[in-house]
Amino acid sequence: MYTLEEVQEHNKTDDVWIVLHNKVYDITRYLEDHPGGSAILFEVAGTDATEAFEETGHSDEARKELEKYHIGDLPTEGRSKLSTFSRSFSRTTNGFD
Template sequence: MAKVYTFEEVVKHNNKNDCWIIVFGKVYDVTQFLRDHPGGDEVLVSATGKDATDEFEFVAHSNPAKDMMSKYYIGDIDRPAAPAKQIQNPTQQQIQSSGVGMKIFQFLVPLLILGLALGLRY
């Protein structure tokens, strides 16, 4: 059974020496990952003190990146004790579909830029 943390417990871990984040209602101790995070350590430190699910999904992390998170999982957030706007509980379909839309967007934008450049050239 997973350990359950209160929101107040999690927000105390908010610096480069002790960094916990909340994503999809789960608590991750990412302190050891800070130096290896491709987006830099400040991205993760700035995600402390709140539910970082929206930021995590906005970046559209790859499946290997999502799988890597399990190494840093330390427990779940106590939902009743957390501020109502802070913690979200997305369905599995929302989790999967949001990544697909972002991948399509990431593919189409470079094509549009290339098309505009070629159109201006000719």
């Protein structure tokens, strides 16, 4: 189990975690393989990226690929915070300048 606060700490170019549907993923090794480029993943690093992921309309194949990077889940009590957890970090804050 990982909290949203723990996920937020993983928002650097060499350490990228995201949350999708209450599951935590370490996508660091996937950055260079992402068909849309790594920049889009840096934008959601350390955040709940569910909305962005779903808006893009990922294929079943992409969803299956994602499972390789699943490292844990949010605790039940942390899930209620999803609507208030900030997804907006500046590139400077994330260290992507």
